[in-house]
Amino acid sequence: MPARGGALMFVTGPREFLAAFGSGRFPVRHAATARGAFLVAPASADLASESAQDNRYMAAAPALDLARAARQHAELARRLGEDVPVLTFPGDPACPDGLFPNNVFATTRGRLIVGRMRHAVRRREAARTDVRGFFRDVLGYAQTDLSPRTDLVAELTGALVIDRARGIGYCGLSERCDEAGARAMHEAFGLGLTFCFALADGEYHTNVVFALLAGRLPLLAADGFRDAAVPAAIAQAYGDAVHLGDAHKRAFAGNAIALAPTRAWLSAVAAASLSPQQRATIARHGFALGEVELDEIEKAGGSLRCCVAEIF
Template sequence: MNALPVDTRPPPRAGRRRYLLCPPEHFAVEYAINPWMDPAQPVDRGAALRQWEGLAAVLRGLGHRVELLEPEPGLPDMVFTANGATVVAGRVLVARFRHPERAGESAAHLRWFTAAGFRGVRTATEVNEGEGDLLVAGPRILAASGFRTTAAAHREAQRMLGLPVVTLELTDPRYYHLDTALAVLDHDRIMYYPQAFSPASRRLLRRLYPDAILARAADAAAFGLNAVSDGRHVVLPDAARGLAEQLRAAGFEPVPVAVPELRKAGGGPKCCVLELRSEGGPS
């Protein structure tokens, strides 16, 4: 096996971040709105809560601030806070979910952001699933269409959040949100799974990010790209071992976590973490 290439650039630098998480107190798989969900498969809510607590502890241990959204009965997917909004420079665009099963999460996020004192909080008029499909990547937002968020929502996000939006098309239903197929590592570096995208989107990503980390099929299927990066530390599923090696060779510090219960609903570490970007910086 050939050795992985070593990145010779200066080491990535970590930034202190502020995140919104929601305990999976009502977590369940009661419906199927993505290929990973099977209501017939048993879910251990206690194990899900312990795994989520482990993720939250890791984020706090890395020096980040963790805020909590109160879980509500009847909304089993509220643990996936990343889908509920996108926050840029203190401006908040609250999601409008495609599936009625998750629609109530929008109001819960709207209440939290309003109570927390955020200004310019608006709910999307177009179907928009927050950081599931809108990933802030330095000077731009990478935005996906194909399964959940619409192309019209990309135009709305650009108007409301003040950053140019780059549209990408997802084509594999297993990677139904952008954050299952691509992760932002720092201001100008990403990692992604090329086969999740249309040929035109692959060409665009190659042009914008010629030095991106390309995930292998096994690591993508392990939800390795559903990762949280602070610019140096990359929190990702422990099953994505090959991707962890690639990150280490590129100068990042992989931080493996285990969240297999949450994966039964098609979620991983990033799905559980919504970044709260203030006007003064990334956190």
């Protein structure tokens, strides 16, 4: 049942979501894509053993080829710079998952949000003073810090896919985000509506099974959701979707992002997994495909969208 607080709504069922989405209360009000982005350079060849406990997308390889990962990451930053200004913070060898900063840091207009990570190895990332200082002292952003909280898990835009244009969040529950974390993010991002649902067993982040391109087109892997009615409702709300199978999901085709209204970015492996019909649907909604080689980075269990922290 929906929980209402003033103009804010937090719902947990597909019917309630569709009723809220169709109510006319959440029109397009804001820019759908970011003003900029930041990345964190890979700095460790190690794969985080803690993260491997609940991330089945991590490779069985003992380590990354760090030089190759760094080259791919630098090329990613260069290519994304075609759409928005991009800056790269240095990595920390003690934080092997640090190259996926969107789980730890996120922004709304004028505000930095710091997440509460499940694993200790990732909680180290939240303590970075350079990222916090950049947003506080250079950009003048306020801060909402969830990292000290011990009563929730909230891995930000790994767990939460956001329709920025309408102020609607889609939050998948797993070991990486519980309902308390979902509610805390609902408030921290100032969302008008959050649809909260369970991911399928074995899924760790929503942004591996669901991408929303510029508030217009969902990419959905239905088997990544515990209840198939959830992705069906999301597709119905937006009037169309690119439906992904298990092979697409394992190729990280659901880990996409649009940083400009007319381009969707995917890793080269993810893009290669798409059928001509899927590509045609993406093009019909006004998106060209941008592709970047990230196969070395993908061994760490994330892909292109995981590498990108958006600046709004």
